[in-house]
Amino acid sequence: xxxxNNKLEYNRIDYTLLFLLFLLFIISLLAVYSASGQYFxxxxxxxxxxxxxxxIVGIGIMFAIMFFDYELLENLALPFYSIGLILLFAxxxxxxxxxxxxxxxxxxxxxLQPSEFxxxxxxxxxxxxIYKWSKEKHELDNKTPLSVVVKIMAYSLPPFGxxxxxxxxxxxxxxxxxxxxxxxxxxxxxxxxxxxxxxxTAGLATLVYLHNNYFELFSKVIKPHQxxxxxxxxxxxxxxxxxxxxxxxxLKGIGSGQVAGRGFLEGVQSQSxxxxxxxxxxIFALIGEEFGFVGATLVISIYFIMIYRLIIIAISCDNxxxxxxxxxxxGLLAFQIxxxxxxxxxxxxxxxxxxPFMSYGGSALLxxxxxxxxxxxxxxxxKKFMFK
Numbered sequence: 310x311x312x313x314n315n316k317l318e319y320n321r322i323d324y325t326l327l328f329l330l331f332l333l334f335i336i337s338l339l340a341v342y343s344a345s346g347q348y349f350x351x352x353x354x355x356x357x358x359x360x361x362x363x364x365i366v367g368i369g370i371m372f373a374i375m376f377f378d379y380e381l382l383e384n385l386a387l388p389f390y391s392i393g394l395i396l397l398f399a400x401x402x403x404x405x406x407x408x409x410x411x412x413x414x415x416x417x418x419x420x421l422q423p424s425e426f427x428x429x430x431x432x433x434x435x436x437x438x439i440y441k442w443s444k445e446k447h448e449l450d451n452k453t454p455l456s457v458v459v460k461i462m463a464y465s466l467p468p469f470g471x472x473x474x475x476x477x478x479x480x481x482x483x484x485x486x487x488x489x490x491x492x493x494x495x496x497x498x499x500x501x502x503x504x505x506x507x508x509x510t511a512g513l514a515t516l517v518y519l520h521n522n523y524f525e526l527f528s529k530v531i532k533p534h535q536x537x538x539x540x541x542x543x544x545x546x547x548x549x550x551x552x553x554x555x556x557x558x559x560l561k562g563i564g565s566g567q568v569a570g571r572g573f574l575e576g577v578q579s580q581s582x583x584x585x586x587x588x589x590x591x592i593f594a595l596i597g598e599e600f601g602f603v604g605a606t607l608v609i610s611i612y613f614i615m616i617y618r619l620i621i622i623a624i625s626c627d628n629x630x631x632x633x634x635x636x637x638x639x640g641l642l643a644f645q646i647x648x649x650x651x652x653x654x655x656x657x658x659x660x661x662x663x664x665p666f667m668s669y670g671g672s673a674l675l676x677x678x679x680x681x682x683x684x685x686x687x688x689x690x691x692k693k694f695m696f697k
Contacts (some may be wrong), residue, residue: 321690326681329618334364337592337666339573340588341356343576345357345588366675367675372682374679374686376689379687380631383440386434386437390433393427393430394427397472410475410477410661412424424480428480429676429680432637432683436634439461439491439495453501458492461495465484489640490636494637541555559653562577563598566598566601570599573599577598579595589669592668593650593664594653616643616646623639634684645663649662
């Protein structure tokens, strides 16, 4: 009887997700190792060793969260959210500055990025807000009240603003994408969503107007290095030797990879250091150059299957709170994957956003593993019924 129960428990683990994570882990190590050559000629395994450590820690966190009842997270959401806001405030005073941004807290050699963990804390809070309303709503009243929309925005805008001030446009956009995702699944009317979209468009139009007519005021909102990235994106050829250098070299690398790629460790742009931060923000450029269209397609296909699997888990969950959590994770991962790959091939401005489970780095990887742990916890506790 006991062995039968253990077998049932093992069957509740999502091995498909674990296998997909394993594939991304192997590809990540290969890409990170290849990127190490231009930085550490004496120790080519420097990035790889650290990436393995972060993966081991991340896997431990993922399984710890998986065996933790996700329904209890609803009560812990506000404390975690409060801690996240405190850490974001702390960054303004004791944060470490790198490349024009102050977004890290130095903890004895480990650079903690609070904005990464804030994404998970915000996900917990927003899922709780929608779940609480779904329990209280009348069966015939499926329209989301304005109060729920206001709560979602009230919780989302403070971290969005604090992260934008660091400045970290990429992570701020992820927070915005999470907010929009949760508004969609909350059942907000198209009228409300149109008003929000119109407000965002008006804000963007205001920035363009300030740029053309009151540049001094505009520069207080958009930092110089952010504006340089926009120039390099919109006029890449004109600024190929300055603002658009990183994007230009990334496109050269991906284009030269053609179908099968130049070969492992044979990338000209990647190995020569012409693509700055190739081990983090531009790791997809390395994959495209050394493994070609085949390698890039394989990576994108793995992501597609992963997102599809997450959607299946969200749909099959018997608890609305679990459905909201997993759907939020879908929004988080899908936007980050799209933004990173899109900026690498010139479809979006460069924002310094890591490619989930692939890019080198601690905070981003641990955050994504926490998200997967929540998904695994939902899957582990989803009960299957013959009749619903």
